[in-house]
Amino acid sequence: MTDLASLPPAVDVAGLTKTYRGPHRTPVHALRGLTFQVPAGIVFGMLGPNGAGKSTATKILTTLSRPSGGSARIDGIDVVARPAEVRRHIGYVSQGASTDPLLTGAENLALAGRLRGMNAVDARRRAASLLAEFGLSEASDRPVGRFSGGMRRRLDVAAALVHAPRVLFLDEPTTGLDPEARAAMWAEIRRLSAESAITVILTTHYLEEADRLADDIMIIDNGTRVIGGSPDALKASLNGDTLRVALVEPDVERVRRAVAAVPGLRDVVVEADGPSGQLVARTDDASAAVAPAIAALDAAGVPFGAVSAARPSLDDVYLHYAGRSFERADASPAPATSANGEAA
Known part of the structure; x- marks a missing residue:
């Protein structure tokens, strides 16, 4: 068994910046020197209100956007210099659905496998395995458009795991789900963490989600790291x-x-x-x-x-270190977006 403590950081970010052109060509600073590391094999929560910079950081780490400055590495691989290699190491579940509603669950996962270079037989075998793992076997031949929101979200995660990545990015995975579906997704994330050596990077603006799921969290606000540590240690610091x-x-x-x-x-x-x-x-x-x-x-x-x-709660931690309550920060107006629609 691999000694996770001996591995290099799964994610290593140093001085990351991202600046967009806002209205009237004014600069919008989405990331302001963000620096953090994520040890291998843990659930790491990036916690912050809407517009804090979580999704921008995730897009850079998953090679969907380029930073304005700084560096970012996945398993020691530079995301700017070697993006194709980084993609072989990561899975990514975006905020929106990523599966085709007209295809069945099995067809979606087999297609994901084929796009990752698998032959047809291996792709179908991997699809069947993941459908069973995520409790979707009985719905495998049903068009995804007829799935519930929670089922479709689990299928999105399964599709991101088809090539057995070492780092899985979940960008606001439970947004829009009802409480029952959210609890089911939490159970899946805990299962993934417990049963494999995969590193899960969870971005969320739900305090309870970060508190219950993450081994370690980073509070991010206004494009920079405010504080980090385990939820219990952060609460105990107050x-x-x-x-x-x-x-x-x-x-x-x-x-x-x-x-x-x-x-x-x-x-x-x-x-x-x-x-x-x-x-x-x-x-x-x-x-x-x-x-x-x-x-x-x-x-x-x-x-x-x-x-x-x-x-103390995580809301108290956020208030203490960021100077404002999480609820009010999350309700504040979202920052401007860039020309390509990326939110700051």
Whole structure:
């Protein structure tokens, strides 16, 4: 059995940049010196809001786009200098469906095998094996256009694995799926990680998805790496508890002044978004800080709603290191796109 720890990084990115021409020929900086490594054989999550640069990075790593600067290697192979060789080592599942709705599941996978250079017999054999592996054998002769969303997504992953790649890229694999189909896809990703030495690069803007699936994650925002580590280690880095208060028509400075004297609160962040907002703060004992914080807001005449106290979450990690909550970053307007439609 291969000792994965002795292998070079499955992905090695250094100083990666990507600049597009936006409206009126203004530059749009999609990646700003992105640097990270991914050890072989793990599930690695690139977590960030829409427009953070995740898909741009994935397109470069899968040879679908060229960087403006920096370097990127898959299994030690430069993605710019040797793209054809890189493609033999990777599988890629894009955000959109990649299979033909008019062909059956078996025909789609056999076609994928033929496109990868397999003979007809080997392609059909590999298709049958993958259909069984992904629980799609009973639907193998059904046109893919009649598949459910979850079944079609599993077929997309199977098609990306037809040539047995060493690195599998999943770009927002559960977007648009219902909760049941999403849970089934999570189970498939966990199975792939447990049963093979494949490295899975998962890009997602679902906090729970990254928390549950990834061995290691990188939080990316505004085209650069914010922080990285295992989900548990990142949450443990925020000592203490999180106090969160929903605000109604918040006056940011007024809220800050109101809680400034509350003992034990630190890293106070007040966010306002139209008629709503939130107060988030760190404290060694949130349960002891709730009553003083509520009293301070009441005394200042600050209207508020739900109050919660909990151990740190990935949303708290994102807020702490990126300076804004993940939910609000994900809801912010998407950046401009390039002439070829690639989002920043």
